[in-house]
Amino acid sequence: MTRYIIIGAGAVGASLAAEFETHGIAYVLVGRGVQIDHIARHGLTYRRPHGTRQIRLQAVNTATPPVLKPDDILVLTVKTQDVEAATAFWAWLPVEGGGLAADLPLVTVQNGLAAEDIALRRFSRVYAASVKIPARYTVTGEVVVGGAPNLGIVTLGRYPHGLDDTARDIVADLTKAGYLTEARADITRWKAEKLIHNVTNATELFAATPDARAAIAARVADEARTVLHAAGLDPAVPSERTFDISGWHVAEDSGIEQGQQSTWQSFTRGSSSEVDYLNGEIVRLARLHGIPAPLSEALQQAVARLARDGGRPGSVGIEVVGEP
Ligand SMILES: NC(=O)C1=CN([C@@H]2O[C@H](COP(=O)(O)OP(=O)(O)OC[C@H]3O[C@@H](n4cnc5c(N)ncnc54)[C@H](OP(=O)(O)O)[C@@H]3O)[C@@H](O)[C@H]2O)C=CC1
Numbered sequence: 001m002t003r004y005i006i007i008g009a010g011a012v013g014a015s016l017a018a019e020f021e022t023h024g025i026a027y028v029l030v031g032r033g034v035q036i037d038h039i040a041r042h043g044l045t046y047r048r049p050h051g052t053r054q055i056r057l058q059a060v061n062t063a064t065p066p067v068l069k070p071d072d073i074l075v076l077t078v079k080t081q082d083v084e085a086a087t088a089f090w091a092w093l094p095v096e097g098g099g100l101a102a103d104l105p106l107v108t109v110q111n112g113l114a115a116e117d118i119a120l121r122r123f124s125r126v127y128a129a130s131v132k133i134p135a136r137y138t139v140t141g142e143v144v145v146g147g148a149p150n151l152g153i154v155t156l157g158r159y160p161h162g163l164d165d166t167a168r169d170i171v172a173d174l175t176k177a178g179y180l181t182e183a184r185a186d187i188t189r190w191k192a193e194k195l196i197h198n199v200t201n202a203t204e205l206f207a208a209t210p211d212a213r214a215a216i217a218a219r220v221a222d223e224a225r226t227v228l229h230a231a232g233l234d235p236a237v238p239s240e241r242t243f244d245i246s247g248w249h250v251a252e253d254s255g256i257e258q259g260q261q262s263t264w265q266s267f268t269r270g271s272s273s274e275v276d277y278l279n280g281e282i283v284r285l286a287r288l289h290g291i292p293a294p295l296s297e298a299l300q301q302a303v304a305r306l307a308r309d310g311g312r313p314g315s316v317g318i319e320v321v322g323e324p
């Protein structure tokens with residue numbers, strides 16, 4: 001029987017574990033630090049639009065990982081900056097009956113385009129997922145997911161290209177768990193499409209009027225689209241979806257506030273920044289293809305200074321980004 005090993009007990013990982021627990025899908029949630037200690041001891045406080053539950057989860061510390069079985073599927077729900085260390089740790093663990101974890105399927109949910117190539121150095125079967133889920137982790141032991149009626153939208157395929165039975169089985173389990181899910185053979189195009197949005201995450205870290213923030217967000221998204229096209233990545237467009245997502249929304253009073261996406265959450269918790277893999281990915285592609293990406297570069301540098309100086313969201317005005 002398939003069992004999912006969910007690595008990283010944050011917004012995406014802990015909510016996935018809560019849904020697997022609720023829907024009878026076998027899993028173990030592996031985390032670190034106070035978050036996993038809290039969840040293992042007290043359960044997860046899981047807030048959804050229809051109510052808050054305290055859920056007991058199969059939760060273990062990464063210091064004592066579960067013995068892996070041949071039917072396990074690993075789901076990596078850490079941020080991109082932690083993918084190298086996490087894949088180095090997991091890949092060479094033994095699997096019961098012989099073999100290494102490196103030959104088990106590994107699902108990468110990270111925003112940006114870097115996680116899959118890092119994983120592919122060690123894992124032979126990588127399944128990339130583009131995850132649109134309004135999830136928040138800012139309080140130890142608590143995760144909020146505001147998507148309604150479904151939790152969020154997951155697009156998944158074999159990396160670098162294609163679909164197979166494992167991809168379809170994962171999609172079926174995610175659908176059972178309450179996500180709107182689609183299997184796509186061209187998954188990198190969907191990850192590129194999502195990156196056009198995630199380069200705007202950085203704008204939420206600076207104090208600004210809503211108009212000033214919206215203006216810079218629109219410009220940095222346009223710049224990212226141009227760079228991704230120039231790099232030949234052909235980002236997908238929403239009309240290519242095989243199902244209608246127009247009814248999906250973030251519920252009012254769900255606890256999810258606009259302007260508090262995953263990067264904002266990291267800074268709010270004083271954790272590390274993923275921006276070098278979001279705006280930094282656009283900067284890298286632009287440099288490889290000899291084109292400019294001044295706005296992503298300026299945002300990346302402004303965020304790096306904020307992180308270096310221990311700044312919190314809103315402690316510095318958006319003017320520090322300059323007028324590139
Ligand atoms: N939050 C959201 O709404 C969304 C996030 N995403 C993407 O999904 C990915 C996960 O994001 P998110 O859930 O927000 O991240 P979080 O920071 O909320 O959670 C990641 C968790 O993984 C832990 N972790 C890091 N390294 C390891 C390790 N080696 N072993 C075990 N645990 C580890 C972190 O611990 P510590 O805190 O100690 O670092 C943290 O608790 C990111 O790439 C993000 O961009 C995509 C869509 C929405």
Ligand SMILES: CC(C)(CO)C(=O)C(=O)O
Binds near residue numbers: 131134135201
């Ligand atoms: C899905 C979305 C846009 C959540 O708001 C996200 O990717 C993030 O928080 O980084």
